[in-house]
Amino acid sequence: MVNVTKSNFLEQLEDFLQHLPSASYIALDEEMTGISLPGSRNQRPNKIELPGERYTRLLKAVPERYSILQVGLALFHKNPRYKNPCRPRSGSTSSNRSGGGHHADADDEHGYIHREGVLNQDELEDLVEREEEAADEAEGLLGDDEPASAEPEYTSRVYNFYLFPASSTREMTLSPSTIQFLLGNNMDFNKVFAEGVSYTTVDQAEAMMEKHFEKYGRKEDEKAKEASHTPSKRGGVKLSRVEDIAFCARVIAGLREWIDSDIQPGAYPNPAGAVTAGLVHENRDADEGTAVVLPPCNAFLRRALYESIQGEYPSLILERADQGQNAGPRSNQIRVMRLSPEEKERRDTRLRREAWEKILGDVGFTILFQAISDACNGKVFSKEQTKSFLNGTSPDISVDGKGSNKIPLIIHNGLMDLMFLITHCHDPTLPESFEETKATIRSYFPRIVDTKILAGEYSDSIIKGGKSDLGSLFNVITSEREMSWITFKAPTISNGESSQQAHEAAYDAYMTGCVFNGLCDRILYQENGLSGSLTLDKLLHDSTDDAVRRLVGLNKLYMHVSLYTIDLESKDGPVSGVHDPLSSGLSVDTTFHVSGIDTNVSTRDILGALLIGGNGYDFAQGLRYEIIWVDDTSFFVGTRSEADITLNDASTISLLASHVRNNLHAKLGNVEILSLRNYFVQVRCMKNDSEDKNSPQHGLVGSIVSAATLPFAIVGHVLGFGKRTHDTTASEGPAHKRRRTS
Structure with a gap:
């Protein structure tokens, strides 16, 4: 790690x-x-x-x-x-x-x-x-x-x-x-x-990289043009003050003496004329030629020196002295480098690499x-x-x-x-x-x-x-x-x-990856039996996404504390307009809404009734229930299997519905019990009946988004979801303390 x-x-x-x-x-x-x-x-x-x-x-x-x-x-x-x-x-x-x-x-x-x-x-x-x-x-x-x-x-x-x-x-x-x-x-x-x-962002990163390649692409084009054309002499800065003319002449003279001297890379003598002109020889890597730093001057004189040196010695490399090797607080000075073609190539490679590494660091x-x-x-x-x-x-x-x-x-x-x-x-x-x-x-x-x-x-x-x-x-x-x-x-x-x-x-x-490995081994063992024919690697890379x-x-x-599992693929959830399925194996056919109960009924009473077998429904002993209170007189009961029982065929769903209804009616009396699917149907019928009575801005249904797009928003209003607050200070009412599963 x-x-x-x-x-x-x-x-x-x-x-x-x-x-x-x-x-x-x-x-x-x-x-x-x-x-x-x-x-x-x-x-x-x-x-x-x-x-x-x-x-x-x-x-x-x-x-x-x-x-x-x-x-x-x-x-x-x-x-x-x-x-x-x-x-x-x-x-x-x-x-x-x-x-x-x-x-x-x-x-x-x-x-x-x-x-x-x-x-x-x-x-x-x-x-x-x-x-x-x-x-x-x-x-x-x-x-x-x-x-x-x-x-x-x-x-x-x-x-x-x-x-x-x-x-x-x-x-x-x-x-x-x-x-x-x-x-x-x-x-x-x-x-x-x-x-x-x-x-x-990815877009900003792409822009930075594109700018880098455009810049160095232009430099390659410029190098090609320089190799095939004689530089044109353009009009530039005109010096008029005597002291400016003298300064530039002195610097150029010192530069000529430095150029004419036989200085090998790695040796650092300063010719006498260069010293007099204020030029300072720099210690540099032996594979990147020799260099001097010109004396400090204002921006106008720096431009004049740039033009004079580039016109007379186009093979020299000029840059601000606060850049490159030995960079320091010398933005008012010019560095002049004398490099062989091989040294120039090495320098260009280094500069391009450093520029790219800076971009990589910024991205x-x-x-x-x-x-x-x-x-x-x-x-x-x-x-x-x-x-x-x-x-x-x-x-x-x-x-x-x-x-x-x-x-x-x-x-x-x-x-x-x-x-x-x-x-x-x-x-x-x-x-x-x-x-x-x-x-x-x-x-x-x-x-x-x-x-x-x-x-x-x-x-x-x-x-x-x-x-x-x-x-x-x-x-x-x-x-x-x-x-x-x-x-x-x-x-x-x-x-x-x-x-x-x-x-x-x-x-x-790391723990997440280990848990994935271990759980998948368990799942694949259950899928394969003793054969081990389907390994995790085969599942991930040789199987279809459906598998x-x-x-x-x-x-x-x-999704934390939610009836739903977020599905990145599904466009339709349990009913039209809901994009994510119910969580924990729940479905609209095995989740029921119960209303009209006595306020003294507790979660323990409900679970006690549901966990009783008999009545020909012994399979119910392998079920797990989740009680979700809406208010003090209504709740949802979600059902999922923890045994070798599937809850997706019509006959089993019918048995389950009968078990829930019979046991809850026996315990709670004459309460209304609807599957979530049927409840959606009821809500839509209520919407259709009330559309002619409510404008888009008024009434129960008119005040919310259409049932086709947000059906649970309607369910929430009809079931009274909005009747109870969900902050931590809401302690009134027995329903507040009665949410648990079994």
């Missing part, structure tokens, strides 16, 4: 770009200066509001206001020394498995194979060895008693980027509570402010942002292309190409991380529409997996109580006892050492 600041940015940029193309997946995490708006802590998230409404009300302004302090990036590579593990077989144990360590392994540093370009001999041998092992396994040549690999399946390279826009006009706003939290977790703010890497982290986006979009990288970009001979990190893998980006509860990236590297202002923001995110990163969703909706709960925070998941994934169902070893870190510091962006990114989406929730993001 490497901390990246502006002092080692170029070195680590090269390292990152060299290892990016061969990565199986990329994990990302961030630390910011704030994560909530002032006063928003008193506005508790409304679980039933639409994601677009939450975005406008609470989310959009946060990444526009605050800044990123750290970005953690972890590249995960398939380990070429990894042996195909023996999946648990009958009678086998996990005694041969290694623990979940994640320490540095210096031998892993170059243990990867480029998906593009020519393989060297070592890489070729690794590839052949892996293919032979795969063939042996396919033919059943690996014995049942062969031990699992002592190597992890993946290795990782982890980078911790400190960000600070020193040259930007963007202000940095700090949230006191967030800063206190980060200080408590050892955030080095001195490193952020003094050594942070810069960033800019900073945005280069990483664009490179990751290119890799995620399947663009082609090569060693030659990377070298050309870093040397400043090409403005492109990658090139368009077909057949290249689209590397997935892995996050944990990372919707806000993605929006921060957009405000920092795309546009400081997010789109007004949440759908536009989702489209922007997907244009940069078309394949995203959120391990928060992966843990909660696509894999069985592996932690008692269903915890899905990153630290808890990581501890379980790397636990020998908890993961006894499969051989798993956490990826090693092959660059630097692990800090094991939670809430450091790099280590959190990845089905197994690990591709492009579905977690």
Whole structure:
């Protein structure tokens, strides 16, 4: 794990770009200066509001206001020394498995194979060895008693980027509570402010690079013209004052003596005439000729000297003395350099490299942002292309190409991380529409997996109580006892050492990648049985996006305290006009609205009624319920399965609906129970009946957006969502204390 600041940015940029193309997946995490708006802590998230409404009300302004302090990036590579593990077989144990360590392994540093370009001999041998092992396994040549690999399946390279826009006009706003939290977790703010890497938008970065190449393209054209044409003598500055004429004559005379003297590079004598004229010989690198600095003078005389020297000695190089080698506070002086053609070429190369490196430093982290986006979009990288970009001979990190893998980006509860990236590297202002923001995110990163969703909706709960925070998941994934169902070893870190510091962006990114690896192993084991035919690498790079989406929730993001899962692909959610699906496996057919209950009924009463089997519905023992109170007389009950029961066929849904109705009627009496789908139908009917009675500015339906575009806005008014406040001070009413699941 490497901390990246502006002092080692170029070195680590090269390292990152060299290892990016061969990565199986990329994990990302961030630390910011704030994560909530002032006063928003008193506005508790409304679980039933639409994601677009939450975005406008609470989310959009946060990444526009605050800044990123750290970005953690972890590249995960398939380990070429990894042996195909023996999946648990009958009678086998996990005694041969290694623990979940994640320490540095210096031998892993170059243990990867480029998906593009020519393989060297070592890489070729690794590839052949892996293919032979795969063939042996396919033919059943690996014995049942062969031990699992002592190597992890993946290795990782982890980078911790400190960000600070020193040259930007963007202000940095700090949230006191967030800063206190980060200080408590050892955030080095001195490193952020003094050594942070810069960033800019992609458009600004492209403009800076384009200007650079235009400038040096013009210089090449000018050099070609100079080689084929005799410089024309143009009228220039006319000196009239005696003292000015004498000054320039004295300087030119001293310059002639310096030119005529036989001074070798690396030797520093000053000819007597040059000393008299006030010329000072400079110590320079031996491979860049000799130079003198002319005496100080005003701008008018400097221009006169420029014209005189360039006209009489066009082969000399002139520049301001506060530039280049030995630069100092000498803006009123001229440096004159005498170089051979070879020395001039070396100087031009150095100046161009330094100018390009300055641009790379100014663009900073945005280069990483664009490179990751290119890799995620399947663009082609090569060693030659990377070298050309870093040397400043090409403005492109990658090139368009077909057949290249689209590397997935892995996050944990990372919707806000993605929006921060957009405000920092795309546009400081997010789109007004949440759908536009989702489209922007997907244009940069078309394949995203959120391990928060992966843990909660696509894999069985592996932690008692269903915890899905990153630290808890990581501890379980790397636990020998908890993961006894499969051989798993956490990826090693092959660059630097692990800090094991939670809430450091790099280590959190590493944990995110490990959790993804471990959860996917569990899912694939359940999918494959004992065959192990579908590996994680095959899933990510050889399977269709539909398969990845089905197994690990591709492009579905977690939204905190919400009925919804953010879907970057879906244009239609559970009903027309809602763009995101319900979360946690809930659906409009298995979520019910219950109204007309007695105010003394509690969540415990409701769950007690629902958890009773009998009535021919014994399958109900494998269900989990979520109670979401609307007010003191109505609530939602969401249902999802934790057993081998699917809730998407008509017969099971009918049984479930009967179970919910019968049990709740038995406990609560004559209450109204509607599936969410039927409730939407009822709301639309109410809208149609009232359209002729309400103008667009008046009435229940006329005062809100149409049901076709924001149906839950209408549902909210009809169900009384607006009747209760959601701030932390709202303590009246028994419903305030009755929200929980079972």
